[in-house]
Structure formats: C-alpha cells, structure tokens
Amino acid sequence: MDVAALNALGFEDFVAIFGNVVEKCPLIAAAVWSRRPFDNFPALEAAFSEFIDALPNSGKEGILRCHPDLAGRDLQSGTLTPESREEQARAGLDALNSAEASLISQLNQDYKRRFEFPFVICAKMNDKATILRQLLERVGKDHAEERECGIEEVKKICHLRLQALMLHKL
Numbered sequence: 515m516d517v518a519a520l521n522a523l524g525f526e527d528f529v530a531i532f533g534n535v536v537e538k539c540p541l542i543a544a545a546v547w548s549r550r551p552f553d554n555f556p557a558l559e560a561a562f563s564e565f566i567d568a569l570p571n572s573g574k575e576g577i578l579r580c581h582p583d584l585a586g587r588d589l590q591s592g593t594l595t596p597e598s599r600e601e602q603a604r605a606g607l608d609a610l611n612s613a614e615a616s617l618i619s620q621l622n623q624d625y626k627r628r629f630e631f632p633f634v635i636c637a638k639m640n641d642k643a644t645i646l647r648q649l650l651e652r653v654g655k656d657h658a659e660e661r662e663c664g665i666e667e668v669k670k671i672c673h674l675r676l677q678a679l680m681l682h683k684l
C-alpha cells in the first residue's frame with residue numbers, strides 16, 4: 515500500500531488493520547485515524563507516539579496494563595494476540611525449561627507487586643537472557659522512571675508491528 519491508499523482508508527478498515535499496533539488498545543488507532551492525511555509512514559508512527567506521549571500517567575499505565583505477561587498465563591493457555599504470540603516466540607519464551615519459567619513468573623509477580631503494571635519489553639529486540647537481566651534491573655527502578663521505560667518499549671513494539679503491516683498487509 516502506498517501513502518495515498520493509507521490515507522484513503524475508511525475508519526473501520528483503518529482500525530481493523532492498525533487496531534493492535536498498540537496491544538489491545540484499538541482506541542489509539544481510532545484516535546490516530548483523525549490525524550490523516552499522513553505525509554508518509556513515519557508520520558503515521560509519529561501520530562501513535564504523540565498520542566501516547568500526550569496521555570496522563572494513568573493512561574500510560576493503562577496501556578502497560580493491556581500487555582500480557584511475558585511467558586505468562588496467556589502464553590500457556592494460547593490466548594495471546596497473534597502479534598504477541600509471535601513476539602514472545604521470537605524471544606524463545608515459548609520454550610523455557612521449568613526453572614526458567616518459574617524464575618520469570620516470580621520476577622513478573624515481584625515487578626507487578628511493586629509497580630501495579632506488568633513488565634513490558636520489546637521481545638523481538640531481546641532474547642530470554644536479556645529479558646531476564648532487564649527484569650532484574652528494572653524492578654529496582656523508581657516508579658515514574660519505570661513507567662517511562664515501559665512506554666518506550668511499547669513504542670518499539672509499535673514500530674515493529676507497523677513495519678510488519680507495511681511489508682506484509684498493506
């Protein structure tokens with residue numbers, strides 16, 4: 515799809531295509547549609563980022579809470595979104611041994627108890643070793659700093675999801 519075709523998308527088609535660019539937050543795609551026409555694809559990505567940046571802290575934390583745990587219950591029960599399933603598999607999180615699985619589950623729980631939102635990291639830009647290292651490191655951070663760190667990871671996920679849509683779907 516070229517930019518003209520992107521800009522010609524009606525609201526429903528736009529949300530059907532871009533609704534999960536931010537995990538389980540189709541509202542963001544619905545809002546971004548109002549920003550058309552887009553000069554190019556980076557402008558589309560910038561519109562997602564600007565919407566996220568303009569949210570109050572409660573909205574940013576809400577976005578983080580829409581993300582499934584890494585190697586969590588949804589992965590085990592097969593209820594992840596297709597995007598998330600592919601990302602978690604790419605980082606090897608669908609093939610953990612039982613010691614690794616219980617370590618990550620414990621660290622995810624500790625993290626959530628401390629911040630009241632889940633640990634979010636762009637799985638496709640990491641592997642299980644760097645994810646575990648980041649979990650250990652980030653659980654000790656300050657609340658506001660960690661919220662921003664999680665949001666920056668959401669933007670990386672968003673970037674890769676948009677890139678995949680442009681290459682394969684549009």
Ligand SMILES: NC(=O)N[C@H]1NC(=O)NC1=O
Nearest residue numbers: 584598601634635636637
């Ligand atoms: N919790 C968390 O980071 N989840 C996400 N990360 C990612 O790359 N895909 C996800 O669903």
